[in-house]
Structures are given as C-alpha cells and as structure tokens.
Amino acid sequence: MKVKTDMEGEVAIIRLSGNLTGGPESDEVRGAIRRLLDSGARKFIIDLKGVPWINSTGLGTLMAIYTSVQREEGVLKLAHVSDRIQSLFMITKLLTIFDTHPTTEEALGAF
Amino acid sequence: MSQPGGSEELVLASDFGVLDRVDELAVRYGQLAGFDDGPLMEIAIAVVEAVTNAIVHGNKCDASKTVKMRIEWEPGLFGLTVHDEGEGFDLACVMDPTDPERCMETSGRGIYIMRQVMDTMDYEMGEGSGTTLRLTKALKPV
Numbered sequence: 083m084k085v086k087t088d089m090e091g092e093v094a095i096i097r098l099s100g101n102l103t104g105g106p107e108s109d110e111v112r113g114a115i116r117r118l119l120d121s122g123a124r125k126f127i128i129d130l131k132g133v134p135w136i137n138s139t140g141l142g143t144l145m146a147i148y149t150s151v152q153r154e155e156g157v158l159k160l161a162h163v164s165d166r167i168q169s170l171f172m173i174t175k176l177l178t179i180f181d182t183h184p185t186t187e188e189a190l191g192a193f
Numbered sequence: 194m195s196q197p198g199g200s201e202e203l204v205l206a207s208d209f210g211v212l213d214r215v216d217e218l219a220v221r222y223g224q225l226a227g228f229d230d231g232p233l234m235e236i237a238i239a240v241v242e243a244v245t246n247a248i249v250h251g252n253k254c255d256a257s258k259t260v261k262m263r264i265e266w267e268p269g270l271f272g273l274t275v276h277d278e279g280e281g282f283d284l285a286c287v288m289d290p291t292d293p294e295r296c297m298e299t300s301g302r303g304i305y306i307m308r309q310v311m312d313t314m315d316y317e318m319g320e321g322s323g324t325t326l327r328l329t330k331a332l333k334p335v
Contacts, residue, residue: 105209142299175291
C-alpha cells in the first residue's frame with residue numbers, strides 16, 4: 083500500500099492506494115495520522131480512490147483512526163469510497179459513523 | 194456448454210499478502226457459479242473475511258502455520274471451506290459488533306460480516322485439530 087499526504091490549507095489529505103487488510107500498511111496509515119495530529123492537524127480526508135476493498139481488519143484500522151481523530155477534537159472525512167467498502171459499512175452499520183463524500187473536492191467543501 | 198462445477202484447493206501462508214489472490218479466486222469461481230454484481234461482491238467479502246479470521250484469530254499470524262482453503266462451485270451454488278491450526282473458540286461468546294456499546298470497537302466484526310452475506314455458516318472445532326469453517330451461498334431465484 084502507498085500512503086501519500088498533502089496539505090490543502092489546514093486540511094490533511096491522506097491518499098491511499100492498495101487494499102487495507104491489516105498488514106504493515108495499517109500501521110503505516112495510523113502512523114501518518116498520528117504524526118499529523120502531533121503536528122497540530124485536526125482536519126483530515128482519507129482518499130480511498132486507490133483502495134478497491136478492505137477487510138474487517140482494515141475496517142478496524144479506519145475505526146482506530148476515527149477514534150484517534152475524535153479524541154483530539156478533529157474531524158475525519160472519507161472520499162472515493164468504493165461500492166464494496168460502502169457495502170461493508172452498511173453491513174456493519176457504520177454508515178452513520180463515517181462521513182463519506184464522492185470526491186476529495188466535495189469532502190474539502192464539507193469542512 | 195457450461196461446466197457442471199468444480200473445486201480448487203490451496204494451502205496459504207498466514208500472511209495478509211495472500212488476500213489479493215483469495216479475493217481473485219472468490220470472484221472467479223463466484224462468476225462461474227452464476228453470481229453477479231451484489232451477490233458476487235458478498236461472496237468476495239465473505240471469503241476474504243474467512244481467510245483473514247483464520248490468519249489472525251486461528252493461526253495468530255504465526256508464519257509457521259498454514260490456512261487450507263477449498264472452494265467448490267456448481268451452477269447456482271458457491272461453497273467455501275477454510276481450515277486453520279488454531280485452538281478454536283466459543284461461537285456463543287461472539288458478540289454483536291453492531292450493539293451500540295460495541296460499535297466503536299476496532300475488531301470482532303469478521304464472523305458477523307460472514308453471517309450477514311452468506312446463507313450458511315458452520316464451524317467445526319476439535320481439540321488439537323484446528324478449526325474448520327464452512328460457508329455456502331446459493332443463487333436466489335429471480
């Protein structure tokens with residue numbers, strides 16, 4: 083998995099590519115968010131355009147990130163959520179937890 | 194002439210790197226069984242979850258242990274058997290991850306997900322013989 087971070091004003095955009103399945107990539111993504119939180123960022127978009135699917139372990143990674151961001155009074159939005167990931171959110175009744183947007187631009191506009 | 198059915202068996206390493214291949218096989222054999230779109234996606238979700246559970250909870254990510262997977266298909270029916278080398282667990286103790294008190298947990302959703310998307314789910318556990326999971330899904334009549 084590749085993790086690329088850009089700042090758009092005060093919003094950190096974390097672009098992922100590859101599947102999020104609970105391997106070392108999960109630590110990498112969580113580490114990237116942790117470093118951004120430590121540097122003062124509080125607004126985040128995780129862009130999942132390059133992530134066709136995740137499993138329950140990857141879902142756990144997203145939950146851990148959501149909790150970390152919430153704990154520090156930050157806001158997390160997701161963009162480009164695939165049908166399969168959306169379906170997983172629906173099955174696990176997490177649709178109301180994650181704030182999802184069709185594109186990164188729309189997620190940016192929602193802050 | 195369409196094929197009457199078939200099966201494939203694999204021995205997988207206890208490594209998340211196998212999941213891409215597992216996903217590809219689920220989609221391929223699900224398509225051969227006649228599933229499309231939504232149900233095919235559900236099969237792929239369940240197969241990936243089954244192997245993930247075997248790696249994480251069964252084999253505890255121990256690289257010396259393997260996961261055996263068998264996919265069987267026939268027109269209108271998809272079946273999966275996954276065997277790990279773990280000690281098993283009490284299915285009755287598996288909590289509902291959608292319970293409002295547990296919905297923020299970072300783990301414990303795999304079995305719930307498989308139950309939601311497949312028609313049958315059976316676990317067989319024996320002392321020292323590992324855990325075997327069987328899942329099936331049948332094509333719904335239109």
